[in-house]
Amino acid sequence: MEMPVPNADVIARKAQIVAALSKVMPSGAVISDVSETRAYECDALTAYRCAPLAVVLPRSTEEVSAVMKICHDMGVPVVPRGSGTSLAGGALPTADCVLLGVARMNEVIETDYENRFIRVQTGRTNLSVTGAVEQEDFFYAPDPSSQLACAIAGNIAMNSGGAHCLKYGVTTNNLLGVTIVLMDGTVTEIGGAHLDSGGLDLLGLICGSEGQLGVVTEATLRILRKPEGARPVLMGFDSNEVAGACVSDIIKAGVLPVAIEFMDRPCIEACEAFAHAGYPMCEALLIVEVEGSPAEIDEQLSVILDIARRHNPVELREAKDADEAGRIWLGRKSAFGAMGQINDYMCLDGTIPVTSLPYVLKRIGELSKQYGLGVANVFHAGDGNMHPLILFDANKPGDLELCEDMGADILRLCVEVGGCLTGEHGVGIEKRDLMVDQFAPDDLEAQMAVKDVFDPKWLLNPAKVFPLAASESRRNFALAAE
Amino acid sequence: MRPETEAELAEMIAAAKGPLHVQGGGTRPVGQPVTGEMLHTSGMSGITLYEPGALTLVVQAGTPLAEIEAALDAEGQRLPFEPMDHRGLLGTSGTPTIGGVVASNASGPRRIQVGACRDFMLGVRFVDGQGTVIKNGGRVMKNVTGYDLVKLLSGSWGTLGVLSEVSLKVLPKPDSAATLKFRGLDVAQAVSVMSRALGSPFEITGAAHDPQAGQTLLRIEGFAQSVTYRAGQLRALFSDHAIEIENDPAQVAATWAGIRDVAPLQDGTGDVWRLSVKPSDAPELVARLDAEALLFDWGGGLIWARVPEGTDLRARMSGVKGHATLIRGSAASRAALPVFHPEPAPLAHITDGLRLRFDPRGILNPGLMGA
Numbered sequence: 110m111e112m113p114v115p116n117a118d119v120i121a122r123k124a125q126i127v128a129a130l131s132k133v134m135p136s137g138a139v140i141s142d143v144s145e146t147r148a149y150e151c152d153a154l155t156a157y158r159c160a161p162l163a164v165v166l167p168r169s170t171e172e173v174s175a176v177m178k179i180c181h182d183m184g185v186p187v188v189p190r191g192s193g194t195s196l197a198g199g200a201l202p203t204a205d206c207v208l209l210g211v212a213r214m215n216e217v218i219e220t221d222y223e224n225r226f227i228r229v230q231t232g233r234t235n236l237s238v239t240g241a242v243e244q245e246d247f248f249y250a251p252d253p254s255s256q257l258a259c260a261i262a263g264n265i266a267m268n269s270g271g272a273h274c275l276k277y278g279v280t281t282n283n284l285l286g287v288t289i290v291l292m293d294g295t296v297t298e299i300g301g302a303h304l305d306s307g308g309l310d311l312l313g314l315i316c317g318s319e320g321q322l323g324v325v326t327e328a329t330l331r332i333l334r335k336p337e338g339a340r341p342v343l344m345g346f347d348s349n350e351v352a353g354a355c356v357s358d359i360i361k362a363g364v365l366p367v368a369i370e371f372m373d374r375p376c377i378e379a380c381e382a383f384a385h386a387g388y389p390m391c392e393a394l395l396i397v398e399v400e401g402s403p404a405e406i407d408e409q410l411s412v413i414l415d416i417a418r419r420h421n422p423v424e425l426r427e428a429k430d431a432d433e434a435g436r437i438w439l440g441r442k443s444a445f446g447a448m449g450q451i452n453d454y455m456c457l458d459g460t461i462p463v464t465s466l467p468y469v470l471k472r473i474g475e476l477s478k479q480y481g482l483g484v485a486n487v488f489h490a491g492d493g494n495m496h497p498l499i500l501f502d503a504n505k506p507g508d509l510e511l512c513e514d515m516g517a518d519i520l521r522l523c524v525e526v527g528g529c530l531t532g533e534h535g536v537g538i539e540k541r542d543l544m545v546d547q548f549a550p551d552d553l554e555a556q557m558a559v560k561d562v563f564d565p566k567w568l569l570n571p572a573k574v575f576p577l578a579a580s581e582s583r584r585n586f587a588l589a590a591e
Numbered sequence: 592m593r594p595e596t597e598a599e600l601a602e603m604i605a606a607a608k609g610p611l612h613v614q615g616g617g618t619r620p621v622g623q624p625v626t627g628e629m630l631h632t633s634g635m636s637g638i639t640l641y642e643p644g645a646l647t648l649v650v651q652a653g654t655p656l657a658e659i660e661a662a663l664d665a666e667g668q669r670l671p672f673e674p675m676d677h678r679g680l681l682g683t684s685g686t687p688t689i690g691g692v693v694a695s696n697a698s699g700p701r702r703i704q705v706g707a708c709r710d711f712m713l714g715v716r717f718v719d720g721q722g723t724v725i726k727n728g729g730r731v732m733k734n735v736t737g738y739d740l741v742k743l744l745s746g747s748w749g750t751l752g753v754l755s756e757v758s759l760k761v762l763p764k765p766d767s768a769a770t771l772k773f774r775g776l777d778v779a780q781a782v783s784v785m786s787r788a789l790g791s792p793f794e795i796t797g798a799a800h801d802p803q804a805g806q807t808l809l810r811i812e813g814f815a816q817s818v819t820y821r822a823g824q825l826r827a828l829f830s831d832h833a834i835e836i837e838n839d840p841a842q843v844a845a846t847w848a849g850i851r852d853v854a855p856l857q858d859g860t861g862d863v864w865r866l867s868v869k870p871s872d873a874p875e876l877v878a879r880l881d882a883e884a885l886l887f888d889w890g891g892g893l894i895w896a897r898v899p900e901g902t903d904l905r906a907r908m909s910g911v912k913g914h915a916t917l918i919r920g921s922a923a924s925r926a927a928l929p930v931f932h933p934e935p936a937p938l939a940h941i942t943d944g945l946r947l948r949f950d951p952r953g954i955l956n957p958g959l960m961g962a
Binding site for chain 1: 641642644645646647658666667696698702703706707709710719723726727729730731732735736737738739740741742743745746747751762763764765766786789790791792800814816817820824856860867868869870871889892893907912913914915916931932934935937938939941942944945948949
C-alpha cells in the first residue's frame with residue numbers, strides 16, 4: 110500500500126514542533142522519542158507501520174484545540190487515534206504527522222436516564238459506556254466485535270456497527286451530539302440531547318468521516334433500556350442457498366430478530382476445533398437471536414422455527430437456558446480467534462444485498478480456488494454485511510500481496526452485485542484505492558469538496574479514504590500554500 | 592420545468608440561467624419563499640426496485656408517497672419513520688412525494704423509537720447546482736464507504752442538490768397495536784410518565800401529550816400477544832393512573848395520524864413552531880412560550896406551539912438547548928424571523944461553505960433555509 114512521500118520540511122522542523130506542543134501540553138503528554146513513538150506505528154492493520162513524528166495525548170477538549178491550532182499554523186498533518194483497533198488502517202501514521210491519541214480522555218461527563226442519554230469523552234471504550242449505565246439496566250447499542258478495546262472516537266470516525274444493528278442501527282443512528290475540534294482549533298458543538306438538526310445534518314456528515322473533518326472529543330449517545338431477555342436459536346443447513354433463503358423468509362415474515370449471524374463450513378470447522386461449542390458439521394449455520402419477555406420470545410421463535418423447518422434444516426437447536434445460549438454464541442464469538450490460530454488472515458467487510466448471498470458465496474468459493482487461498486465466511490446475514498476471512502501465511506513472500514489481490518476481487522464482487530466496499534470497518538488506507546470501483550470521479554469529487562470545507566489545507570488524516578491519485582492535487586496544493 | 596429522467600434534470604440545471612424553485616408535490620411550503628423558475632420533480636416517478644426479503648426500496652424522487660405506501664402495504668411492510676403529511680397544517684393540496692419527505696427529513700411519532708427519515712436512508716442520487724449527477728450510499732443496510740452525503744442531503748430542503756432517486760430501508764408492519772391513554776396530566780406529569788415508559792423495556796413506539804384534549808398517549812406495536820403483555824406491564828408500572836386502552840387498529844392508526852399531522856393545531860390562525868429540545872426541558876420551556884395551543888410528541892422532546900403571528904419563540908428559549916423552526920408562518924412572520932434556527936458561527940461557516948461547493952451559482956432554492 111503506497112503512502113505519500115512525507116514532507117521533509119515538516120520532519121526537519123521536528124524540534125520546533127515538539128517545543129510548541131510541549132508549551133501547551135502538560136509534561137508526559139507529548140512523546141517525541143523515537144523509541145516511544147514506535148508504540149503508535151500501526152493500528153490493527155498491522156501489515157503497515159510507520160512511526161509518527163510525535164504523539165500527543167491530551168486530556169481535554171481545550172488541549173486538543175491547542176494542539177490542532179499549532180499543527181494548523183505550522184502546517185503539520187494530524188492523524189487522530191482512538192484505541193488503534195482499526196482494521197482498515199484508519200489510524201496509520203505518516204512520518205511527518207502528529208498522532209493525536211484521545212485514549213486519556215475517557216470520562217463520563219453526564220448520565221441522564223430520564224432523557225436517555227450519556228455524554229462521554231470519546232477516548233472511552235465502547236463497552237465501558239454500557240458499563241457506566243448497566244446498573245440502571247440501560248445499554249449503548251452499537252457493539253463492534255472489538256468493543257472491549259475500541260474507543261467511541263473511532264466508532265464515530267468509522268460509523269461502527271456490530272452484531273445487533275439489524276434492530277438497533279449503527280453508530281450514526283445512536284449518536285445525538287458531538288463536541289468537535291476543527292483543524293484550525295475551533296471548538297464547536299453539533300447536536301446535543303435533543304433530536305435531529307435545525308439546519309443541515311452536519312452530525313450525520315461527521316459520523317463516518319474517518320477523522321478527516323475534525324477531532325470529536327465529546328459525544329452524546331443514546332442509551333436504551335435493556336430488553337427483558339434474549340434467546341438465540343441455532344440452525345444448520347445443507348447449502349448456503351437454503352440458509353440464505355431462510356434469512357430472507359424470516360425477514361419477510363415480520364419478525365425482526367436483533368441478530369442473524371451466518372457461518373459457512375470452513376468457519377464452522379475452525380470454530381468447532383477451537384471452541385468445542387458443539388456445532389453441527391454442515392454447509393451453513395445461522396444463529397438467530399430475538400428479544401423480549403419469555404412469552405414474547407416464545408412467540409417470535411415459534412414463527413422463526415416454523416420458517417426454518419420449511420427449509421429442511423439438518424439441525425435446529427433452541428437455547429433452553431443461559432448456558433445453552435452461551436454455547437450457541439461461543440463458537441461465533443470465538444470465530445476470529447479460531448481463524449487466527451490456524452493462519453494469518455485478512456478480514457473483509459463488504460456489504461451485499463441479502464438476496465445476492467448465495468451467488469456471492471459461490472463466487473468467493475471460486476476465487477478461493479483460483480488464488481489458492483482458503484476463505485472462511487462469518488457475517489451479519491440480516492443486513493448483508495459479509496466478513497470473509499482470507500487465510501494466508503505472512504511469512505511466505507508474496508502471500509500478503511496475493512491475499513490483498515483476492516480481497517480486492519471479493520470487494521469488487523460486492524460492488525458488482527449492488528453492495529459496497531465496507532459495511533462497518535471503514536475505508537482507511539486498506540480500501541482507499543478501490544473507491545474508484547464504487548464511485549465515479551464526480552461522486553468522489555463531491556466527497557472531497559466536503560473535506561475542502563472542513564479542512565482546506567488537507568492536514569487531517571490526509572492520506573486516507575480517497576485514492577492518492579484523486580486527492581493528490583488537493584494535498585499538493587495545500588502543501589504549496591504553506 | 593418538469594424533467595422525466597435524471598439526465599434531463601441534469602441538463603436543465605446545467606442550462607439554468609437563474610434561480611430554481613425545486614418542488615416535489617408542493618405540500619410543504621416551509622422556509623423563506625423562493626423566487627425562481629419552478630422545477631417540478633414529479634416527472635421522475637416510479638419504484639425502481641423493491642426487495643421485501645432484503646427490506647430495501649429504491650424509488651424515483653418524484654414518486655407519490657401514497658404509491659409507495661400501497662406497494663409496501665401489499666407486502667406487509669411500511670416506512671417505519673411515519674412521515675408527517677403537512678397538508679392539514681399548511682393548508683396545501685398537492686400530492687406528497689418521497690423526495691419531499693427526504694428533503695425535509697419528515698418523521699413522525701415513531702421517530703422516538705426507530706429513528707428519523709435520515710436513519711432509514713440508504714442511498715441517494717442527486718444533481719448538484721452545476722448539473723453534475725452524484726451518487727452516495729447505495730441500497731445495502733450497512734455502508735460506511737466514503738462520506739455520508741446521504742445524511743447531508745436528507746433534510747437539506749433542495750438547497751444542495753435535487754434528488755433524483757432515493758434508497759430506503761423499510762420494516763415489517765406489526766400485526767397489532769394499542770394506544771394507552773392517560774387523562775388529566777399536566778405537562779410536567781405527562782413528560783414524567785412518558786420518560787418512565789420510554790425508559791422501560793416495553794418498546795414504546797409513540798409517546799405524545801395533547802393538552803387540549805387532556806390526553807397523554809403511549810403506543811405499543813408488535814405481535815398480538817406481545818402487545819397484550821406489554822399493555823399489562825405498563826398498566827402495572829402506572830398502577831396509580833387510570834389508563835384507557837385503545838385496541839381497534841383503525842382507531843389506533845387514526846389517533847397517531849392525528850399526532851403525526853399535528854391535528855390539534857391545524858385550525859385557527861397564528862404561526863406554528865416546531866421545537867426540538869431535551870424532553871425534561873419541555874415543561875419549564877412551554878411555561879414561557881405563552882402559546883395558544885400545544886402538542887408534545889417524542890416523549891416531550893418535540894413541541895408544536897401555535898402563537899400569535901410574528902411571535903419570536905426563539906427569544907424565549909434562552910438557556911434551553913435545541914432548535915426551533917417556523918413551520919407555518921405568515922409572509923410577515925417569515926420576513927421578520929429566520930425560519931430555520933440560526934447556527935453558531937463555526938457551523939454557519941461550514942454550512943455556507945457546503946452550499947458554495949454544491950451550488951456555486953446559488954440557484955437551488957436560494958434563501959429557503961436562510962443565508
